[in-house]
Amino acid sequence: MAGNVLVVHGGGPTAVINSSLYGVIEEAKASGKIDKVYGAMGGSEAILKERFLDLMQFPEEKLKLLLETPATAIGSSRYALEDEDYQAMPEIFKKYGIQYVLLNGGNGTMDTCGKIYHACKDSGIYVVGIPKTIDNDIAITDHTPGYGSAARYIAATTAEVGVDVKSLPIHVCVIEAMGRNAGWITAASVLARKKPGDAPHLIYLPEFPFNEEQFLEDVKKLYDEKGGVVVVASEGLKDEKGEPIVPPIFKSGRATYYGDVSAHLANLVIQKLGIKARSEKPGICGRASIAWQSPVDRDEAVLAGREALKAAMNGESGVMIGFIRDETPDGSYKIHVERIPIEQVMLYERVIPETYVNERRNDVTEEFIKWCRPLIGPELRDFIDFNDYYDKEGEKE
């Protein structure tokens, strides 16, 4: 036996973090060289507490449930490790025969991954990162596991809410999307739009200053035209000074609490335009949705898990698995895996580039759509709307 594996989950869950865990276990089995795949039961904190559970002992039918279980089946944490914590780790790993340490998470976790890598450098322990975040804000990799499913959820939900609002066109509906600093999820709502006029009608990203006057002007114009308007807005919208657009509600310790962006925008529409409005805030509902899990995302998450273990067993350390998108002759979607030095991704936050947003900052571009489309998997369901067939001529109201 070459040694045992430890998998650690960090930060908030996605719809496919468990799929990466499944990939690690399957790769461990396939290698024939791994005795135990330990799960750290409760994030990085669990390393120090030696809370390890061997997952190889479970039958395949239980393990397969990982592919359709949201959240993380081994728990997670937001525990901030101290220097001395890192120093204590090599001994703990050795005690359990752990030779390969795989950290699955976002920017914060990749920082932890880099630090564990340094602490373990000369001890024959290999440390590899598996990217994971619905926010898609990790550097260099084309996208992150977890994003495609969050994107599919927001697109499908916007499509469903869109037909609802269209069929009883009496209000403006503001949907709030997760991603405080990066608008990747918010932007993906555009994939709800199958034909011109479909929701979403307005999209606002946190990377670009939000202009209240323009927003109200745009909403008014669309409302007069359609009756029902669907707006998708990031939870982290900021004004031109970089301040959150929602006034703070209260402070508690060092944290300031703001109201919800969606409720704030809906209230603006009611107060300033006198138009009925309501808000939708399906935050965790989105990252935990298995119904809208993207099969592409799930398969790539499994792949990332397998490739992370392969890299570690190959003697690589201090790297994160990343996806690089390939050019293909017919433009079809294809990626390959690369091992990215962890220093290049630690704590760096990747945001939406200018070319993905229109000039008025209230929509995304074809370039974004082309990039995002393959990540959400199969085409969304077609709906029937008999209004499309009803001749409205002479029926102008």
Next chain:
Amino acid sequence: MAGNVLVVHGGGPTAVINSSLYGVIEEAKASGKIDKVYGAMGGSEAILKERFLDLMQFPEEKLKLLLETPATAIGSSRYALEDEDYQAMPEIFKKYGIQYVLLNGGNGTMDTCGKIYHACKDSGIYVVGIPKTIDNDIAITDHTPGYGSAARYIAATTAEVGVDVKSLPIHVCVIEAMGRNAGWITAASVLARKKPGDAPHLIYLPEFPFNEEQFLEDVKKLYDEKGGVVVVASEGLKDEKGEPIVPPIFKSGRATYYGDVSAHLANLVIQKLGIKARSEKPGICGRASIAWQSPVDRDEAVLAGREALKAAMNGESGVMIGFIRDETPDGSYKIHVERIPIEQVMLYERVIPETYVNERRNDVTEEFIKWCRPLIGPELRDFIDFNDYYDKEGEKE
């Protein structure tokens, strides 16, 4: 030919209102006696505007899409009809050879249905109601088409959010459910709970006064025990004086606007208990979700549509189709259809009875679960949580 049919949709959509429309069209075809099934394109208002589209002309493959299309494919409205509007209707119906008028909607629509029935009484036009509302607040019928899907959505979503919160147990999550005066949807979240300790941990219905002190006490106790707590609360919670628990934000005309109950409760938890909290508000997302459509609900919605046309063609008028639940020897679920005089349901609001709620008013009873369970269809997906297998002894934190 016996005559044409007109279907009118009123009020807010559900995930299966289009399924009832499908049922009407299928029944019309099967009868061999109907020439045209008109859809009123845009609710009751569309009758006066004579905005009618014949739906029999569409091929079966298009019509089948109705079964998986949320919203209403012929539109809806909240237009308030006047006395003279009702008086004008018999002439309009005759002009289009409409002998059967089917109104699909909730309490308000059943009121309209009763009034159209009276206006058409001696003109050989038969008027029948098809119940529809996610709120399940129509009298006499055991439940309404639309409710089972809304119930399945909230149960599935609470289960998914529940495992997310459990796997990173650092906050209290408050999910807001639709139903301002009736807690049927909120209550159905209990079906997420497969074993003791599963979410939802606290359930608050609008029928029973909300006690802030008890709420904070209950949340604190659960948080100390678990770390992650899931609360499901109705959007319409009221205090002991019957006033909304959320302070009004502003008034506009005769309407007063309140903040969101979920955000309000989350803020209370942060401010008064110093515990991290967040809110989820998937309102329209729920009533428009096809992924969580209940197959039982969909089939019953089709049935309600078919039975409504059958009743009308049978010469009945001024009735609503209702479901009566049958006692069965093995306790299995079975209903039969009855035709309920429309006077008995017009504008009457059905709320949750005392026997469905526990004494502390923070949970529902087994009796409710037994009533609700069959309506949501197949068992929800099983998730894997390795914490269930991890022996926590000696690991007390």
